[in-house]
Amino acid sequence: MSSGTNYINATKGIKSWIFTVDHKRIGIMYLAFVLLAFFLGGMFAILLRLELLTPSALYLTAKQYNQAFTLHGAIMVFLFIVPSIPASLGNFFLPIQLGAIDVAFPKLNLASLWIYVIGAVFCFYSIIGGSVDTGWTFYTPYSSSTDTSVIPMIMGVFILGFSSILTGINFIVTVHKMRAPGLSWFKMPLFIWTLYSTAIIQVLATPVLAITVLLLMLERTIGIGIFDPALGGDPVLFQHFFWFYSHPAVYIMILPAMGVISEVVATFCKKKLFGYELMAYSSMAIAFISFLVWGHHLYVSGQSPYATMLFSLLTFLVGIPSGIKVFNWIATMYTGSIDLKSPFLYFLSFIFLFTIGGFTGVVLGSLSLDIHLHDTYFVVAHFHYVMMGGTVMAFLAGLHYWWPKMFGKMYSEVAARIAFIFVFVGFNMVFFIQFIMGSKGMPRRYYNYLPEFQPYHVVSTIGSWILAVGFFIILGYFIHSLMKGKQAPPNPWGSSAMEWKIASPPTTFNFDENLPYIDHGPYDYPKGNS
Amino acid sequence: MSDKHEHFVIPLKYYVFTLIALLILTVVTVAVAQVDLGWLNIYIAMFVAMIKAAFVIFFFMGVRWDESFNKIALFGCLLFVLIFFVIVIADVSTRGGVYSSESEMFDIQSPVRPIGEGGHHGDSSHHGESDSYKSSSSSH
């Protein structure tokens, strides 16, 4: 079982990867592309932080700085964080956890991978061909009037959107039609539940982004005048359209992270997940309510006060299911058998950082406070705490947790712990200080700033270097693991989840003979004698 | 296993009936549009369009006989379209928009016509808070 053929060595040659329909190989290729995007986006972040070391010009011009933060945002959002967990880890483990051989539409799955790559090529073309400088939000009328390469970038976003939609359709159908015999809805692991609710958002929200960027493209080329006030249009309408996608997209980013965290906490505590059903329902609730809150990005945009009030109310409601999840994870630890391995350390940092992100979300949800804090570093810090402290930490947790299964190799636990310390300390140094900076009045997207803010920026920039070191250590020991790692046993963590019952790495058809019959819940751990 | 392969074939009469209904409704909607009924026109036109859409969905697309989740998917998505539509329109129509008295005061030419001048968003239709957003200045 441990050696012999598996999905990696079943067929050979580059073509067997490019034209594969195996969900596991597609997942691995997604992982590679997504990590590439992460390092590229991260590079822009380091450039930005370095420039902000001094209050005035250091080595970038104002325009280059604006291009750098736009590219950092656009790459991180569209190329990294949206596909990160669902397309890589999700593609790999969703069919296995369902007890299926593959996703419902394997060729479509391959198509979405290469559509993603085509979209990425457009984005890179935009970087080479004049670097877009609009901010990743592409607000009109600036985006319809600037002379930088907006069109290749939004073309890329348009294409990436379709990749995301196709993945979403595939996942929904897979969950509905491909469950193993006996696997009823409430026996599914929470990772599946969150991927399912994510897929619903992807299918419902992404088309609106597609049409929005298409309209922006038409605005720039033929001037249809829907968003440009000079032509009689309404720029706030663009913001409505954009955030109708981009707010639910925040939950596309965070929901799968919550799923990973649920898997990790159950495995490393050897516990049934506390309040499993409520967790499943709250994932669905988040998916639904996420469509009702986009207007909280428009509190100061000139939106009607009635709409503003409604959005504020709904924004607070969306916090409740997230809060429930945090409490449930912590409750799962109670009376468990906790193994403090690196995936669990990332779980702990997720809880801490996501809590801070959540509380500052409450601050920003309040109408009167948001007026002061809107478009300041406070907002920057808040969404980095949620997106990076939440999603990236969970992504790392999942990567460490599932690494032995995906590649059949172990990594160095000592190196992982050292890297964790760098990442955790570095992250907090970069972003915690930004909360204070922001509430003190430092606006975001500033190239020059008042010299009195310099001490804050220096701390933040130094933090960014520590964070970068952490990520390079991670990259290092993962590459080392691939080259010289110890052979991983099928179930190194003693997990009861479905994917750990098959070989590491899995064989091409996941389950050697018949599909499994699943007659128990997802977190079936034994109980002590006491 | 073989019984699972059997597909339900929709009886011919449904198709023919739907076709006739759609043709008639098209003629009706064109005819009604020729009569000026003011604001009622748009509502009648939309109502007829919805009936036509229902015919297409239920019979041509076979939703009447389809699996329940396919129905949920279709009608569920209409709910989200409705949310999108209602909230955006609710915002745009209650924005208090362009402050007409101020644009007079500062003599600014705007190509954007204030919402509420004509059309179906009557100026008088919203009272309360939004009024206090309009200029009530006595300084000039």
Place this chain on the structure above:
Amino acid sequence: MSEQDNITSLVDYGTTWLPGSYSTLSDIVDVQFNAILWLSVFGTIGITLVTLYFCLKYKRTEKNQVAEKQIDHNLTVEVIWTVIPLIIVMVIFYWGFRDYLRLMVAPEDAMEIRVTGEKWRWYFEYPGTDKRPSDDLVVPVGQAVKLVMSSKDVLHSFFIPNFRVKRDVQPNRYSHLWFEATKIGTFQIFCTEYCGAQHSNMQAKLIVMSRNDFEEWKETGEDTETPLPILGKRLYKSKACNACHSIDGSRVIGPTWKNAYGTMRELESGDSVLIDDNYLRESIVYPANKIAKGYPNVMNSYAGLLSDREINALIEYIKTLKE
């Protein structure tokens, strides 16, 4: 970053988290901010402590290889931690909304000032006076002021950190903002909606004066005392010429002013023109007429925004930049 010597520092005054609070409504905002801040601090510390305690108490050891108990759920606990946060956030919602209305609805007797944002400067006009558009927002203390704001090009956002007020500024539409200053002094104004290359330089000063000073300031006409080149140097900064034109020879957005006067300039049209007084004046008033080769046509006209004397002053200043 100019002339910030007398602007009240955002960092040095106020609390650790917030800048100084100098308007009638900024205090109520601060109360709420501090309340939620401390709630968050206690919440985060509580959650962290419980998590760490569990980590230590239930750490996997020889004896603790399997979980002590398997607890699926506990309805009471779940209801408690759903309902209590719900109540808390609903209170915060109401609190925020009530204060939001106060921040949004200007009093009847507010004095109106017109604010215009354009790439990359603000200017302020005072209805009912003959004053030229001012580069600084000057307001009397203890008087409600209502700003009627619009933009000439893209979206901007008007932000006074010390007063806790902010509002987006859109082209072809008016947005409002009001405040009542409680302290005499000079404060910072930012643009917080990203608007292009010089976004971070789109700042202005808010000068709060006593009522008498304000009345006097309203009556003062233009500066006829200052020698022209010195006035020009001041205008270079206050009219935000420095956003696009350097005086050290470096290329920003527009051509540099250094060593410009008296030289020939190539134009986009292919002609070239001598940079003399007439050309400079034309370029200030009708910037689109003669575009320097290789530079974008982005400058807004300053017609009506500068007096004849001020235009002269700028030209004289440019002359002094010749080595």
Place this chain on the structure above:
Amino acid sequence: MSQSDNSTVAHHFEHAHQQFSAAKLGMWLFIVQEILFFSALFVAYAVYRGLHPEMFIDAHHHLSWKMGGTNTLVLIISSFTMAMSIRAAQLNQRMASFWYLFTTLLCACMFMVIKFFEYAEKIHHGYLPSFWFSGEGVYETMHIFFGIYFTMTGLHGLHVLVGMGLIIWLMIETYKGRYNSEYFTPVEMVGLYWHLVDLIWIFLFPLLYLIG
């Protein structure tokens, strides 16, 4: 889905019914995303109609309801023949299915030809979106109406073109005898897509051509 000639069930499905119902659910979800895609345009339409009611009413007089109406009838008939072709495939009537598909294609061509003449006329009168707008009208903002008109009908026309390609593919496959009462998934899927194209037109027609 990969199907070799001897089996129409892909390796990862257990039986044909699972494969069919998965494909159908997938198609419905695709239709769902199409609906959301177009919904934004309808929202934009509603917002601008609210902003410029008189202009919209004035502008729509420049569109010919006769042409639009004819196109509506053509599309409805094509929808009917499409449905009939699925039915014929289900009943193993290969050539009937082929000729129904052919009629559908013919209707689609007719739709596009009429659309072409409509566009040609608008372009001739200068009713193009903003930068190229040179038409004469009472309202200055009329280019917005035509911006929306061209975007909505243009995207719809693009969907018709894609549908025509799919129908040609179906005709070839049907002629070869690929589809029968056991396996007709592609016909059913393209059918659903084609009805969606019809559905969108059902709303576009009164909104653009018939505003009173």
